[in-house]
Amino acid sequence: MTRYMTRIELHENASKPTSKDYDKLHAAMEAKGFARTIKAGNGTVYKLPTAMYYAESSLTPAEVLRHADDAAKSVWKKYSVLTSEAPTSTWEGLDKA
Numbered sequence: 001m002t003r004y005m006t007r008i009e010l011h012e013n014a015s016k017p018t019s020k021d022y023d024k025l026h027a028a029m030e031a032k033g034f035a036r037t038i039k040a041g042n043g044t045v046y047k048l049p050t051a052m053y054y055a056e057s058s059l060t061p062a063e064v065l066r067h068a069d070d071a072a073k074s075v076w077k078k079y080s081v082l083t084s085e086a087p088t089s090t091w092e093g094l095d096k097a
Contacts, residue, residue, distance in 0.1 A: 001014050001056040002057060002058065002085055003054070003055075003085065003086045003087060003088075003089070004055045004061070004064045004083055004084065004085060005052065005053070005083070005084050005089065006029075006053045006065070006068045006081065006082065007081070008029070008071075010022065010025065010051075010072070010075075010076045010081045011078040013077050013078045017076060018041060020064045020088045021075060022050065022051060023074060024075040025071065025075050026043075028071035028072070028075055029053060031071070032067040032068065032070065032071045033067070034054065034067075034068065034071075034089050035048075035053060035055065036052075036053060037054065037097045038089065038091075038094075044093065044096060045052060045096065046094035046095065046096055046097060049094075051053065061084075064083050065083040068081050
C-alpha cells in the first residue's frame, strides 16, 4: 500500500467557505477513504492540519487525486487539490487525536 498526503483548499467563489463547508468536505473525504489523522511509529495518533488528509491505498496518485477532487467538487465549486506520495512523514507541533 502506498501512503498519500492530500491537501484541499476551498477558494472564495460567490462567498467565502465557512467551517460548515469544511465540515462537509471532511465528511466527503472520509467517505472516500481519507483520514484527518496520522499514526506515528510508536502508535500515537495525531491530528493533521486543517484540510490535510492521509490515505493508504493501492491506487495510483492520479486515482487518489481523482477521489479527492470528487469529494471537493461535491461541496464547493472553486478549490485546489494537491496529492503527494508520502512514504515517510515527519512532523512537529501536531496535536494528539
